[in-house]
Structure formats: structure tokens, C-alpha cells
Amino acid sequence: MKIFYFAPILILFFSCTGKKPDANKKEDNVIKREIVVTELQTIIDSVNLEGAILIYDLEGDIYYSNDFERSKNGKLPASTFKIPNSIIALETETVKNDSTLFKWNGEKRSLKNWEQDLIFRDAFHFSCVPCYQEVARSIGVKDMTEYLDKLEYGNMKVDSTNIDLFWLEGESQISQFQQVDFLKRFYQSELPISKRTETIMKRMMVMEDNDDYKLSGKTGWSIRNGNNNGWFVGYVEHQNKTYFFATNVEPNKDFDMNLFPRIRKDATYKALEQMRIIK
Template sequence: MKKKTKYFKVICLLFVCILACMITGCANHSTEEKPPAESGNSVESENEISADIETVEADWSEYFNGRNGTAVIYDPSNRRYTVYNQKLAETRSSPCSTFKIISSLIALENGIILPEDSTRTWSGERFWNEDWNKDIDFREAFRTSCVWYFRQVIDDIGKDRMQKELEKLQYGNCDISDWEGSLNTNNNNRALTGFWIESSLRISPKEQTEVMERIFGGNSDYSEETRNQLKQVILVPEQDRAALSIYGKTGMGKNNGVVVDAWFTGFAESTEGTIYFCVRLGETEELEVSSTVAKEIAIEIVSDYCIP
């Protein structure tokens, strides 16, 4: 009987030893170092890609003919910025009517503007631009840069949705705090003011090119239908030819009657690919500064860049 008890104790002891070894092995296995998560690697890769884009300074002074201004071309296929007057290219200012690209984009994507049924009723108030003094649809409102039309569109978009979209696009300072546009001392007519007109919202020319790429580039978050509808209204018709198509929007802002911001921003498609561009003119004494001049300069630079 004693022998059986002795054997039983030995067997129990062996069983306890084996069980202890198994537990120790599991503990060691669970504390082994694991490889970093894939998400961390993707962020690191994204940062490396951003750092890999080169910036080339260009002497485009002949196009500006003495005017204070800057030009930026972002060429994603060659991973390159070409910049004239880099300091001004990175200086933020009011986007003015170039922002109609953004308000149109958001409104089209969310069904606030339906191109085939987009006419809005004129209030009867007489505005300085005779083209605005009538009922007007989306295409004509964009062509004539009708402020009262887009003031209504932006109110329909609403503050929350607008803020979310600007943050997604990384649009300059994303500041829509002056929703009504009270900071704009050039105009106190609510129908003709807003955060995008010499007010709280600011963006640099370089950032303008980046936003254009986020909208129209290969990784766009917006539907193909929306982008095609928007392309139809921002196409520069006189520049639409087999080798090159230019798309863009002008914008102009004043301070006490003096033009301080004159823009033309957009993108161009050619057989070589797509580039994104922006030209901005600032206040210049004794020389004409306007959005029309900015557009002319941009078209010349882009045409020479795409078709040397």
C-alpha cells in the first residue's frame, strides 16, 4: 500500500513539473517583441513621400513685367514644385472668388446644386454687375462669378459641413469663423460678403495647387460625376485644344478700393499628364493688377511649361 502511495506521489510531482514548464513557455511566447503595426509603417511612408517632392525656383519675372506676384506649378508625375517668388507663394491671403471652386464642389457632391435644375431667383436688388440682376443658373453664376448666388449656396451647405470639408481638403487655415463676412470693410451688403472674401479664410498659392490636386487628382475623395460637372464650368474655352486643356477660376479682392489679391488657380491637362497651378498678384504701384491679368499670366506660364 505504501509503495502505491509513493508511486502516486511521484506521478503527481512529475505532472506538476510538466504543467509548470508549459505555463513558463506560454509566458515567454506572449512577451516576445512584435513587429510594428502596419498603420505606423504607412504613416512613415507617407511622410517620406511628402519629403521626396523637390522644389525648383524659376525666373518667370518676364511674365509679370514688374508686377508683385508669384506663380506655382505642382507637377505630381515628376514630384516637383516649380515656384516663382517663393516667399509670396507660401504667404496666405483671401481666396476671394477662387473659392467658388470649393463651394461648387461641395454643393454638387451633396446634391445642393443640381446642374439641370439650378436656377435661383433674383431678389430684385440692383447689383453693380448687370449680369447678376436676374434669375440665374449654376453655369451662368459661375461664369459671371455671381456673389449673391454663391452666398445662398454656402448658406445651404451650412457651417458644420463646410468646416468638415475644408479640413478634409486641408484648405489653408480652414477658418470660417467670420461666416457673415463682417471683417470685409469693402462691402456691408450681406448678399455680397462672406468668410472667403477678404475675411477670416486664408490660403497660400502653394496650398491652392495642393487643394486642386486633392480634388482632381487620382486619389480624390469626390465622385467622378461631381468632378466632371465641375470641370465643365471651369474649363477655359479659348484654351481648350487638342494638346492642352486649361481649367481654372479667377478671384480678386480689394482693400479700400485698391486691389490686393488677384488670382487664377486651377489645373491643366496635356499629353504629358496633369499639372496644378496658381498665380497670385499683390498690390503694385502704377501697374494694372486684376484677376484678368493674373489669368493671362497663368495661361502663358502653363502653356510654355506644358508645350515648350
């Protein structure tokens, strides 16, 4: 690793931990790739959640988290799977582009904003499960499995019985570290996909673009055996630097579940503010 990273990384490390360097300790003079930030745990506790926030500084090659062990545990990807699902759909030409129309058949759906005709881009942002189930069935088990292997996306368990549910139910798993690794390879054009697909996806994934930063990502929410699990994954481009994040949280007892969709995002934004990545 280049020596000019040394000073700023040590400064950030000590500012996060509150410790001062001791010249007599060898470990204080070693660049640390995993830094525990206790303030991230405080953020999670303050909103009555359990879980971990993982942040990766691409240029510094440094990970920050409140709980690195939890960040290595696999969970169902839920709607964060719409990122690879969209990539595979475009690569196989199951979906032509981000303006491809999905017609609503008039049947009642779980969310009101799913009860309309949606173009692919809006289906992604509205996280339309029925739309993406249709996409997965059209892709089929063979192509889905082959592409997931090529993309090296987590540990998905796909067969003919679960082709339109495997990311929401069952034994499929991906960890926060794996989410960040996948997004990093996608961002750096290291996935075995066409430039056209990459360009469409990077455009589709933008959630916020302002004078300070551009944030791209996807949320997810699964319920397994009565247990709720929420995701928010993505990356932030700020002042010529890029940071990746993967938040995975679960509600504590007496949590108001009406707040869950917003709180998992709010906690992530607070973490990015705490790390001075965004304002």
C-alpha cells in the same frame, strides 16, 4: 523616385537657370523638386505686378516658381473658393446639379452679367458672388465647417457672422502650395466626395479646350484694407501630362485696375508658354 525622370528633369533645370552641370558637384546630380525660373519673375515685372506664379508638373513631381517663399504665404481665397463651395453644395444637395437655376430678384448687382437668372454652371463662370453667398448661407456653418475639414482646404475661419463672406473678408487663408495640393487631390479623385460631384465639377471648371490642351480653373479677386489681391488657379492637360498652377499677384503703384481681371490670367498663360506647357 524612378530613375527615368532623372535626365529630362536635369535638362529642364539647366535650361531654366542657364547653368551647365558640373560633375564635381554632388548637388548637380540630385533631382530637385523646387526649381526657380527667373523668366517667371520677368513676366510678372513686365505687367507691373508683384507676386508669384507656382507651376507643378504632376508626372515629374516638380514645382517651378519665381518665388517659393511667397507661394507659401496665405491669402484670402476670394472666388477661387467657388471650387470647394460648389463641391460642398453638390455633396450636401444644396444645389442639385450644374443646371440648377438661380433666380435674380431684380436688385442691382456689381456686374451686369450677374443681373439675370443664372444656372449653376454659369454662376460659376461669371463668378456670381450673390449666387454663391446664397449657396453658402443654405449650406450653413455646421456643414460648411465639416466639409472644409474633410477637404483639407486651407485655413478657413467660418462662423455665423461671416458664413457668406469668409472667403472674401476676414482671416481665412490659403497659400499657392495649398491651392495646388487641393487641386491635385481633386484631379486624382482623392477627395472624400462622390464620383458624380467630381464629374460635374470637372465639367464646370473647363475654361478652354482645344487641339493642343485643356485648361480648367478659376480666378479670384479680393480687396482687403484697400489692397487688391488676384488669383488664377487650375490645371492644364497637355499631351498626356498634367500641370497645376496657382498665380497670386498684386498691382504695383499706378497700375490700371481696369486691366487687373485680364492681366492675372495673361501672366499665367505667358508662364505656361514660357514653360512650353502650352503654345
